[in-house]
Amino acid sequence: xxVELADNYGLFVEELGSGFPVIVLHGGPGMDHTxxxxxxxxxxxxxxxxYVDERGQGRSDRVDPTTLTxxxxxxxxxxxxxxxxxxxxxxxxxxxxxxxxTYHATEIDTAAAYVISSGGDASEALDADVQASLDALGDDxxxxxxxxxxxxxxxxxxxxxQLLRDQMPFHFHGEPPSGYLAETVGSPDVLRHFxxxxxxxxxxxxxxxxxxxxxxxxxxEHDRTTTPRAADVLHEGIPSSELVVIPAAGxxxxxxxxxxxLAAVRRFLSGVAVQA
Numbered sequence: 001x002x003v004e005l006a007d008n009y010g011l012f013v014e015e016l017g018s019g020f021p022v023i024v025l026h027g028g029p030g031m032d033h034t035x036x037x038x039x040x041x042x043x044x045x046x047x048x049x050x051y052v053d054e055r056g057q058g059r060s061d062r063v064d065p066t067t068l069t070x071x072x073x074x075x076x077x078x079x080x081x082x083x084x085x086x087x088x089x090x091x092x093x094x095x096x097x098x099x100x101x102t103y104h105a106t107e108i109d110t111a112a113a114y115v116i117s118s119g120g121d122a123s124e125a126l127d128a129d130v131q132a133s134l135d136a137l138g139d140d141x142x143x144x145x146x147x148x149x150x151x152x153x154x155x156x157x158x159x160x161x162q163l164l165r166d167q168m169p170f171h172f173h174g175e176p177p178s179g180y181l182a183e184t185v186g187s188p189d190v191l192r193h194f195x196x197x198x199x200x201x202x203x204x205x206x207x208x209x210x211x212x213x214x215x216x217x218x219x220x221e222h223d224r225t226t227t228p229r230a231a232d233v234l235h236e237g238i239p240s241s242e243l244v245v246i247p248a249a250g251x252x253x254x255x256x257x258x259x260x261x262l263a264a265v266r267r268f269l270s271g272v273a274v275q276a
Contacts, residue, residue: 002060005079012059013080014051017044020273021086023077023111024051027095027118029068029199030160030191032058034183036094039254042262047269050089052080054097057187065193070200074104081110088112090272092265093119095226095251099202102234105215106207113214113272115265118226118251121233122203126226133170133224144170151195160186173222173250180255208237215241216268218261220249242268 002010014033024040026033033051043049055076056063077100081089091111093101098119105114120126134141147166154160161184168176194200215238219231228245235243244264246253254261 003080003083005076005083007079009055009063009076009079010061011055011076011080012053016041016049016051017047019047020269021048021050021081021084021089022115022269023080023086023089023091024049025054025073025077025091025093025097025100026052026058027097028054028057028187028191029096029194030057030187031164031181032185032187034058034185035181036254037183039258040262043266043269046266047273050080050084052076053185054100056190058185062187062189065190068190068193070100070103070202071107073100074108077104078108078110090115090269092117094254095119096199098226099200102204103202105211105213105238106204109211109213111213112275113216113269114211115216115218115268116234117218118220118223118253119217119230119234120202120226121205121208121230121237123198123201124203125233126230127198129227129229130225133227137170140169148195151191154188154192154195157186157188160188160191170224171251173220173248173256176252177255180252205233205237208234209239211238212240214268214272216244216265217241218244218246218253218264220251220253220256221245221247222249223251223253225251 032053053060090113092115094117098116217235249256
C-alpha cells in the first residue's frame with residue numbers, strides 16, 4: 001500500500017504479521033523490499049514487519065535521484081513511524097539498508113533497537129574490502145568489476161536485472177537460488193545516480209560510541225562486500241551491540257542460512273519487544 005508521508009510523498013510499504021513493529025530497509029540502491037521475501041516472512045508470526053520500498057525505488061513514488069541522500073532515507077523512517085503511529089519500533093536494514101540504519105542510529109536514534117545486517121563502517125574501507133575480494137577472485141573478479149562499472153550507465157530495468165544476475169555469484173557463498181530477485185521492481189535511475197557518486201560517502205567510526213540502543217550486528221562469514229571486518233568495527237564501536245556471524249554464508253546470509261539468520265534476529269527482537 002502507499003502511505004502518504006508528511007511531505008506529501010507516497011512511500012510504498014507492505015505489512016505482515018502483528019506485534020512489535022520492525023521497519024525493514026532493503027539493499028541497493030535501486031532495488032525494493034522483495035529481496036527479503038519470503039525469507040524474513042516467518043518473523044511475522046511474532047512481529048509486525050513493515051517492508052519499505054525506499055524513496056524513489058520499487059513501487060514508491062519516483063523522484064529526482066539527485067534529491068536522495070542517506071539523511072533523506074533515514075528521516076523517511078521517522079516520517080513513516082509518525083504516519084503509522086508507531087509508539088516504538090525496531091529498524092532492520094540490510095546492505096545499503098544497513099548503511100541507512102547505521103546513519104539513523106548515529107544521527108537520529110529514535111528506534112528502540114537496530115539490526116545492522118551486512119553493514120559498512122566507512123565507505124573508503126568498504127571500497128577497499130570489495131577491491132581485495134575482487135583481486136582474490138582473479139579473472140572472475142574482473143567480470144564482476146565490469147558489471148559494477150556498467151551501473152554508471154544503466155538505463156532500463158532489464159539492464160539493471162541483468163547486472164544483478166551477473167553480480168549474484170559475488171554475493172553468495174554457494175549457488176544463488178534460481179529466480180532470486182525476479183520479482184524486483186528496479187529503479188535504474190537511482191542505481192545509476194548512486195553508482196556515479198560512489199553510493200554516498202560515509203564514515204561512522206567516530207560516532208558509533210554514541211549509539212545507546214540495543215543493536216544486533218549480523219554478517220555472513222564469507223561476505224565479500226560488507227565484510228566481517230566491517231562488522232567487527234561496528235560491534236566494537238557500539239557499546240550495547242552484539243555480533244552474530246552466520247557460517248557458510250555470503251552477503252545474502254538471510255537467503256543462504258535462513259533458519260540461523262531468523263533465529264538470531266528473532267531472539268534479539270524478542271528481548272527488545274519485552275522491554276519496549
